[in-house]
Amino acid sequence: MALLENEIDANFYNLIHQLSGSLQQDETTDRRGNRRQVFQTMHRIALRRGTDMPDESEFFEVRCHDLTGSGFSFFLPSKPTFDFLVAAFGIPPSVIYLDAKVSHCDDVLVHPSGLIERIEHAGRQDANVQAATLMVLVGCRFVRRLIK
Numbered sequence: 001m002a003l004l005e006n007e008i009d010a011n012f013y014n015l016i017h018q019l020s021g022s023l024q025q026d027e028t029t030d031r032r033g034n035r036r037q038v039f040q041t042m043h044r045i046a047l048r049r050g051t052d053m054p055d056e057s058e059f060f061e062v063r064c065h066d067l068t069g070s071g072f073s074f075f076l077p078s079k080p081t082f083d084f085l086v087a088a089f090g091i092p093p094s095v096i097y098l099d100a101k102v103s104h105c106d107d108v109l110v111h112p113s114g115l116i117e118r119i120e121h122a123g124r125q126d127a128n129v130q131a132a133t134l135m136v137l138v139g140c141r142f143v144r145r146l147i148k
Contacts, residue, residue, distance in 0.1 A: 039067035040114075045074070048084035048099065053146060059088055065116070071100065071141040079105050079136050086146065097148060100140040108137045 042061045046054035062074040072087065080102060089096045107119040109132035116137070 037067050039064045039072060043074075044088040045085045045100075046088075047082045048086055053097070053148065054086055059086075065137060071103070071139065073137055073139045075108075075110065075135045076138055077135060080138055084143075085140065087140070087142075095148075097146040099143040099146060101143055102138055103141045104139045106137045106139075108135055109133070110135050 041064050043064050044059040045062055046058040046060070048054070062076065065073040065075060083102050085100050085102070087098045087100050089098070109117045109119065111117065111132045117132070119134075
């Protein structure tokens with residue numbers, strides 16, 4: 001697999017553009033320069049070990065939360081034990097693989113209503129905290145596109 005350093009990938013940006021046309025922007029506590037798009041879909045990731053592309057059997061599904069031109073976030077049941085991953089976006093045969101680096105992890109409550117609440121803010125307004133699921137919101141920064 002060849003790595004294309006600093007390549008602007010038209011297919012990936014077209015995917016983001018298509019998604020941004022149909023999804024709402026999440027502007028709550030957004031301090032970043034890139035516009036975040038709600039991205040509540042299932043996609044696959046695999047841990048990055050060395051320079052080889054992970055085998056397809058190593059990928060697992062995660063529920064994504066948001067997406068920008070420079071990164072994305074997803075939920076895990078606990079804090080990840082890895083710093084680097086490969087994200088697979090799209091449906092075969094049009095899958096885009098991207099190297100990504102974990103940039104932050106936040107403990108959140110995911111409510112049945114879809115509300116995502118950071119732990120430090122939880123419980124003040126919502127008496128139904130017990131119905132929420134404790135998750136970790138993992139934010140990642142894209143590093144490069146991978147060509148399979």
